[in-house]
Amino acid sequence: MLLTRATPVPHATAAPEGRQDPLPSAEAVARRAPARRDPFLDNAKYLAIVLVAVGHAWEPLREGNRPVTAVYMLVYAFHMPVFAMISGSLSRGFEATPRQLGRLLTGLVVPYVLFETAYTYFTRWTSEDPDRAVTLLDPLYLTWYLAALFIWRLTTPVWKTLRRPLPVALTIAAAATLSPAIGNDLDLQRVAQFLPYFVLGLCLRPEHLRLLHRRGTRRLAVPLFAGALCFAYWAVPRMDYAWFFHNDSATALAAPAWAGPIMTLATFGCSVVLAAGFLAWVPRRSTWFTALGAGTLYAYLLHGFIAQAAEHWGWYTLPWLHHPAGEVTVTLLAAATMTALCAPAVQRPLRALPAWPARWAFRR
Template sequence: MSQPIVTTGEAVDTAPATGTTSPPAPARQRDAFFDNAKYLAIVLVAAGHAWEPLRDGSRTVSALYMVVYAFHMPAFIVVSGYFSRGFDARPDRLRRLVTQLVVPYVVFETAYTLFTRWTDQEPDRPISLLDPLYLTWFLTALFVWRLTTPLWRWVRLPLPLALALAALATLSPSIGDDLDLQRTLQFLPYFVLGLSLRPEHFRLVRRRAVRIAAVPVFGCAFVVAYWAVPRMTGAWFYHRDSAEELGAPAWYGVVMTPVLFVCSLLLVACFLAWVPGRRMWCTVLGAGTLYGYLLHGFVAQSAGFWGWYDPVWIHRPLGAVVVTVVAAVVVTLLCTPPVRRALRFAVEPDLRWLFRREAAEPARDRAAVRG
């Protein structure tokens, strides 16, 4: 039987701050299901990046790559939306936006720019905080999505509206690269969907019947992807370009947006159906997936520079298996508590000194001392 989902974090923390004295809230219990889901998703992200140099020589790897890219980031974004349901303009929420998204973005955008000057041999590559480099786009997108959360809670039919915006984005090659707005808009429906979900929706996909049905669904997805590899570009699943930039007529984007959304959502549901709901050895790593996400890119960039893909055997089936295992091990290590403690200053900095204290905070502190 599936374990009940315990909503945590911003999804339920919606009470406004006041100056009244109240007993300290008990520590929030993390839900093992979501931590397991985040860990498995970050392993797929790392595997996908590791497969990129292998795609040209293997149609099978290309098909697996296409299937994984169809759902791994949508899964992350749906879960991010689910845990953003309680976001509002409270000062503590805005402070967390700065410390958990803005500051890490500045740090890692700068770090990746400096690092890729070396790995890409482009010593003059400028540091541009408006043009996210490599995987830092997710931080800017999540920042925008969370800021707009109150709007999506107020409007009627938020998901159709988000899909319409995503479709319009595919018609607009002039959007440009500022804050990777094209990708932010095209992935927006998944975040808005997450805002609309409730615990019972996750219980539905965790039923035994869904787990069984997920097997043929993923099998069919692989067959379709294998057929599609020589016939279409997998860049549609990156959601970073307009239809015209992908070499298709503009109206293709309007059609592909809902089609890709439905396909990705089906695979996300099947993926979540397979996620264990009990605590496992990897559950604790779910709290460190942002570390794995932001750090594994340095390893992926180094692999090409150091010629790790040059040996011929790497491009054979055994090599693809080895690359996958190595990617999984590396990203697993990067999610571990020791790495989190060592790099917390960059990923989750403590910047309380930077902000003014709310008027209610001294009163709470005095009450805590008296208590």
Template sequence: MFHVGHERSPLPPARPGATAQSAPSAPSAPEAVRTGQGSGAGGAKQRDAFFDNAKFLAIALVVVGHAWRPVIDDSRAVLAAYNFVYAFHMPAFIIVSGYFSRSFDMRPGRVRRLVTGVLVPYLIFETAYSLFRKAADSPDHPVSLLDPWYLTWFLIALFVWRLTTPLWKTLRRPLPIALGIALLASASPDIGNDLDLQRVLQLLPFFVLGLCLRPEHFERVRQRGARLLSVPVAAAALVFAYWSGPRMNFEWFYHNSSGQELGVPWWIGVAMNLAMFACSLVLSACFFAWVPRRHMWFTALGAGTLYAYLLHGFLVQASRIFGWYDAFPWITTPAGIVVLTIGAAALAAVLCSSPVRRTFRFAMEPRMDWLFKRDAAEAARQRTGGPAGSAGTAESAESAGAARTAETAGSR
């Protein structure tokens, strides 16, 4: 059903004497959704509310899931909710990342934005997290840019996935190939920890699926029938999560270990990963079905999910290292878990806010014009008043949107 399409290049600017019939039309729906923007009054750009809502809700689930982790041994209900959320929030993030990577190619402008929007934040925060851990409780913890620690794995994974985008766009059936690679990785315990390659390969099919999706696919899951069907499906998944919680190793949801490393034969690891791929797809569809399409109070926060993703990890690690949960035993009570959940969601909202984004923009979205050569073709288009400025804005929003989906993925 899915295939990778090749998008047409932007139309040239209209000639001064062109008639109305020959003038370029407004962006089509697929193009507007691809960049996360559409035409507004006076030519202003407007972000797509659906994807901003999806990104914020997903990052809120990430923060809540990390807040739940220390108490899952004290409550079977929290363990069930934890497993349920981890079954889809990471795949949903990666699907959106792939969707916003569909137009990526090796043009200099897009490579620059990939470096400054993904690779540089990875280098900064991998170093910062490692130094934080060395200072907090592990003086011997190495600072290694090849062995991602904690949340930073998603950035290096996104960097690798996006670099391979042109390859996937040339294949006739990219999704089955990506799934085959993921299943082979799940049966290969000797892959090692460099670049967290086990997780990069196991989660690759979700990124490739995002590359294959089109706006009409998201429209299908948001139809009334799909939304109604998603309710009993999600309820059944929650019941199953409650039943299987004590019987299942929740480390399957991290996708960073082979089957043998989790104590099962290789073929069970392959079967388990295939089943989890199907489960994650279904629950991701249920999630997208209920994401609001209209502008909500939290819609604007969807532009800052990368900030919440990378910054909340310091608080999560501090809570575990310094025993904050042990200092408040009531947190394991039902009322305490409710307070914990609301507080974690509120923290996600704060970390996505404009003041936080302005403060940390130097690390998340650095301007590094000094590092790159000037693109002569783009400079020429800007001098002649061509569409380079608006195209550059759209591409920048697209790259930033993909990076900010990191928002979303869980880790130990």
């Protein structure tokens, strides 16, 4: 680095005799050192967000199509649990300091307000509900995850103080399936039912992830997903895959109330095993898409406009899209679109959106 005239040149000075400055602790050094992004987590976020976009692109193709519905069920069994687990893993250092709370407000609350408003006006145009009111209490379409992540992260210090946080989170999720009275306010039904995956991410340690990187684990993931796909194909006419959406109580899914806690444990076990199989195949090193994993939040929010516009403009009415070649084309287009939305050139101006309200709303 070049020194200017105004830059003082440091001189070595000896410590006073009999006194020695203490060396900084490892924790102090870690706090001062800039956080280094983990390529494994960024790779996992990118691959998972591509699956989110592909799953939404498959939705209009499901009716009367058992193979597409089976793959759709398989993907929905683990892609959002993966995101919740990664969010929990990245929240281990959250201690509700003023700086962290400020970043939480600018990183989640401000985008929630902006995109909830934008989705409302966009939905007025694409749907038959031109009079839908703008409300921040009823998350619309994809914004539910911002509300959920805000609540989960705020409660992180509580989960970190509990001796057995995962059983407590599973109990809350099971209780939610017994409570049809939980309304749409902040999508609390989903917040509660996806909570165990976030808490599981908080509990994970690097040594747990290292188990997934073993060659034997990666080999087991192949028959795991093959068997899961066969089971999903068998289950399509026999099971309501809405259980994996985690946004309704048991009675709302036309099931007896006692089935709610059982399905909570069953879907949790299924999702965690599939998530482990998925993460086992995620590359640990930097790849061409590692940098794209840093831009998944806004890509997630943006692709919803494209998905809604595609249905509004009748793109899915083309007959050839409902054949294997069309389904493959839809899959590739969805993956390419999400990849483009994750690009730094797209993300850079979007990350500046929360800056202007933060200047006057929050203390520096």
